[in-house]
Amino acid sequence: MPFEIAIDQSVLDDLQVRLNQTRWPDEVTGSAWGYGSNLDYMKELVEYWRTNFDWRAQEEKLNAFHHFKSKVDGLDIHFIHERGVGPSPMPLVITHGWPSCFFEMTKIIPLLADPASHGGDAADAFDVVAPSLPGFGFSQASNDPGMQVQKVADMWATLMTENLGYPKFSAQGGDIGSGVTSRLGYSHHEKMYGVHLTSVTRPTPYLGPGSRPLTEAEDALVTQRDRWFLDEGGYNHIQGTKPQTLSYGLNDSPAGLAAWIIEKYRTWSDCHGDIESRYTKDELLTIVTIYWVTNSIGSSVRMYKENQSSLWTMAENEKVPAPAGMAxxxxxxxxxxxxxxxxxxxxxxxxxxxxxxxxxxxxEPQLLAHEVREFFRPLRD
Incomplete structure (x- = not known):
């Protein structure tokens, strides 16, 4: 059924009170971002959130898209559904990750749904479905264990084929969305045109007896991943082991929630340390505010524990059957x-x-949209 974002004013008033009463930590002199989110920047961002950020304006922009909710495996799943403008749009489900949300897709949706209006070819149009993962944003959380990428892939297959009526569809994703997309290409390949990924993290390939030795580049990858988890993987470990403990603080302090999320956008982006060279304050705060007003940070981070409790590893000579493209x-x-x-x-x-x-x-929505169009073009019926 159609859905409109309309946050109750009492929730926004409570947010304002909490921002006004932020209790700031101290900081090691000259540490910049070396110990985590920088104190000066967080004060600047929270002050903007408190005095200049207009959620109602962002709400209006978001509601310019066609939002829906649909029951999938007993959960109310939120999604944007934009019909393609072209002779034969290909159905495409695009899935976000963490600490992202459906908002990440709002720049690319028009480029994929209506390419001719953005310098492309109408023949490359997609019917774009951009869901919120269960427990993220406006999608209902499950209070039962087991909500990992394999489960979500099954849910997305139901959403696309049974609820929306597409007999065959395509998929794209990154981060957690990459795992969901990969699993779609594995468990539901007979319904798939193909899968497109921006991160290759699941499944873990077969490396057992009889597999070819690692190349020099693959060996370097293993070393890089091990080093990265030591330097940057603290969030992953706590979210994958004790997400509930973390949730109390993040769910109670908007400044704490922002610090937890914003540091990832700075560290994981091609911004050379200047986060606002890639994202505006309004964009960053729209993401954080979606988590805040939906009370969903706890249910989002516990997906890490679910995924780590159910690792997906390839068997010998096994591959994801669906055609795959990677950017x-x-x-x-x-x-x-x-x-x-x-x-x-x-x-x-x-x-x-x-x-x-x-x-x-x-x-980089233009670059990614181009890649998605190029990959799926020869796979269209």
Whole structure:
């Protein structure tokens, strides 16, 4: 059924009170971002949130899209559904990750749904479906264990084929969305035109007896990932082990929530340390505010525990059957070589991107839209 974003004023008033009463920590002199979110920047951002940010204006922009909610496996799932403008639009489900939300897709949706209005070819149009993951934003959370990427992929297949009536569809995603998209290409490949990814993290390829040795580039990837988890993976470990404990603080303090999220946008983007060279304050705060007003940070972070409790590993000589395309952005968290991806996927297109990072749809929508069009063009009926 159609859905409109309309946050109750009492929720916004409560947010204002909490921002006004922020209790700031101290900071190591000269530490900048070295110990985490920088105190000066967070004070500046929260002051803007408190005095200048207009949620109602952002709400109006978001409501310019066609929003819906649909019951999938007993949960109310929120999604944007924009019909393509072209002779034969291809159905496409695009899935975000964490600490992102459906807002990440709002720049790329028009480029994919109506390419002719944005310098492209109408023949490349898509019917774009951009859901919110269960427990993220306006999608209902499950209070039962087991909400990992495999489960969400099954839900998306139901949403696309049964609820929306598409007999066959395509999928694109990054971060958690990459895992969901990959699983769609594995468990539901007979319904898929193909899958397109900006991160290659799942499934773990078969590396057992009889598999070929790691190449030099693959060995470097393993080393890089191990180093990254030591330097940057603290959030991943706590969200994957004790998400409930973390949730109390993030759900109670908007400044704390912002600090937890914003540091990731700075670290994982191609911004050379200047976060606002890639995102405006309004964009950053729209993401944070969506988490705040929907009370969904706790249910979002616990998906890490669910995923780590149910790792997905390829068996010997097994691959994701659906045709796969990959766009590798230079500041992505992990950038495997093509031969690593080919252990688990039928790679039809592999593109090294000139710039951009982890949140590609928000950071470089034109580049990503071009890649999605190019990959799926030969796979259309």
């Amino acid at each position: 590798m952005f230079p500041q992505e968290i992990s950038r495997p070589p093509r031969e690593w991806a080919e252990r688990s996927y039928d790679v039809r297109r592999w593109q090294e991107m000139p710039r951009g990072g982890h949140f590609a749809a928000l950071e």
